[in-house]
Amino acid sequence: KAGVTQTPRYLIKTRGQQVTLSCSPISGHRSVSWYQQTPGQGLQFLFEYFSETQRNKGNFPGRFSGRQFSNSRSEMNVSTLELGDSALYLCASSQGGAKNIQYFGAGTRLSVL
Amino acid sequence: GNSVTQMEGPVTLSEEAFLTINCTYTATGYPSLFWYVQYPGEGLQLLLKATKADDKGSNKGFEATYRKETTSFHLEKGSVQVSDSAVYFCALSDNQFYFGTGTSLTVIP
Numbered sequence: 420k421a422g423v424t425q426t427p428r429y430l431i432k433t434r435g436q437q438v439t440l441s442c443s444p445i446s447g448h449r450s451v452s453w454y455q456q457t458p459g460q461g462l463q464f465l466f467e468y469f470s471e472t473q474r475n476k477g478n479f480p481g482r483f484s485g486r487q488f489s490n491s492r493s494e495m496n497v498s499t500l501e502l503g504d505s506a507l508y509l510c511a512s513s514q515g516g517a518k519n520i521q522y523f524g525a526g527t528r529l530s531v532l
Numbered sequence: 533g534n535s536v537t538q539m540e541g542p543v544t545l546s547e548e549a550f551l552t553i554n555c556t557y558t559a560t561g562y563p564s565l566f567w568y569v570q571y572p573g574e575g576l577q578l579l580l581k582a583t584k585a586d587d588k589g590s591n592k593g594f595e596a597t598y599r600k601e602t603t604s605f606h607l608e609k610g611s612v613q614v615s616d617s618a619v620y621f622c623a624l625s626d627n628q629f630y631f632g633t634g635t636s637l638t639v640i641p
Binding site: 423425452454460461462464467475477509511519520521522523524525526 | 568574578630631
């Protein structure tokens, strides 16, 4: 079974731009969660989608948004990028929901210049 | 609210040394507890889990016991190898996952 796939692996953007990250979950998994990982803050939960609906949301500004498609693939969008958005963005999928075992992708490394 | 606190790193050990990484949690309900490991350039991988009090999770020589009375889930390994060098994350799940800040482990030959 293929694992969680995140694309692209690396991105370089400038302040003010927007960016879209993609995540393909493990086949059969309906829940996709997104996390931001930074050296200072560790892993912070962004949001979780289950069957195309956002079920949980972390404490991030509205510039961070996401969606999930009918095939469970998910995208995350960050608008009006700030320098502080530079981070590793991790996607995780699970069968039953965000409280079940999370299977992580390798992440997208975003650098904002 | 829910939170996880794990010991600060980095931790450096010689091969075959005993490893303990402390983890304590705060939770309002009855969470499941996890240890994840992250190797350089990769995402997190599940190392072990425990779903209720007194459960012991184990995998690849690593162990952790869910202690409700001390709200702890310390990770232990009797004899570490160079290949165990990674960052270790303690986590709890309630309606979502809460991760600790991670502990970097380096094992030297």
